[in-house]
Amino acid sequence: MKRCCEGVGLPCLFKGVGMASPRPPRYLLVFDFDETIIEENSDESVVRAAPGQALPEQLRQTFREGFYNEYMQRVLAYMGEQGVRMGDFKAVYENIPLSPGMPELFQFLSKHHELFEIILISDANMFGIECKLRAAGFYSLFRKVFSNPSSFDKRGYLTLGPYHSHKCLDCPANMCKRKILTEYLAERAQEEVEFERVFYVGDGANDFCPSVTLTAADVAFPRKGYPMHHMAQEMEKKQPGAFQATLVPWESAAEVAHYLQELLKKKC
Secondary structure, three states: OOOEOOOOOOEOOOOOOOOOOOOOOOEEEEEOOOOOOEOOOHHHHHHHHOHHHOOOHHHHOOOOOOOHHHHHHHHHHHHHHOOOOHHHHHHHHHHOOEOOOHHHHHHHHHHOOOOEEEEEEOOOOHHHHHHHHHHHOOHHHOOEEEOOOEEEOOOOOEEEOOOOOOOOOOOOOOOOHHHHHHHHHHHHHHOOOOOOEEEEEEOOHHHHHHHOOOOOOOEEEEEOOOHHHHHHHHHHHHOOOOOOOEEOOEOOHHHHHHHHHHHHHHOO
């Protein structure tokens, strides 16, 4: 049985001949990016780099539900044609504000990095996410980032691709976060890494899909009043007990940090 030093929330080092230090508890913490780590939808934010900070109505009308990735490919091609280049995109991404309390949560996780394995699953794009996290100083916290591939071609245009294909009917064509999370947990299990609990911090409908797979030992942190929160509440109303994870809505990410801090104390 694992024990920890009273009031500290960290594993004790038991000293004795032939006694190895117990392995600390391991938690997996999963983050969304848009409107979770950052306060905005980064795909909408980049439009600030377009001429007049707006898109032509004709282009906007090409959007189809469930095919946002394809729509953003057209948006980025248009912006490239208008002369928007890497430095312009980088400046926009770096200046998107973090969500309330997010710096406090990341600082907490930095102090307890040995207890948490942290990954990010986002339907944004790799370039934008890396720009923002490096600028904020938290990129190194993440063991892995899963997002749509993006790069600059020979013309200097930012190009975007789909992350993968899948058969989930509830998710956009280019990404199912449930599939990504399930495969990640299976991969880590093969590497003999088992997590005591999974924590999921998100806001959108595509975050609800993976949160349904969480167990009663896990915790879902939906942003209060956003689609993930509403959908979890609706499921609980229609199918009591179907949503197994503990639901902890948040307005400030500092509330997530506080919850995790209290959990570490209870481990004692």
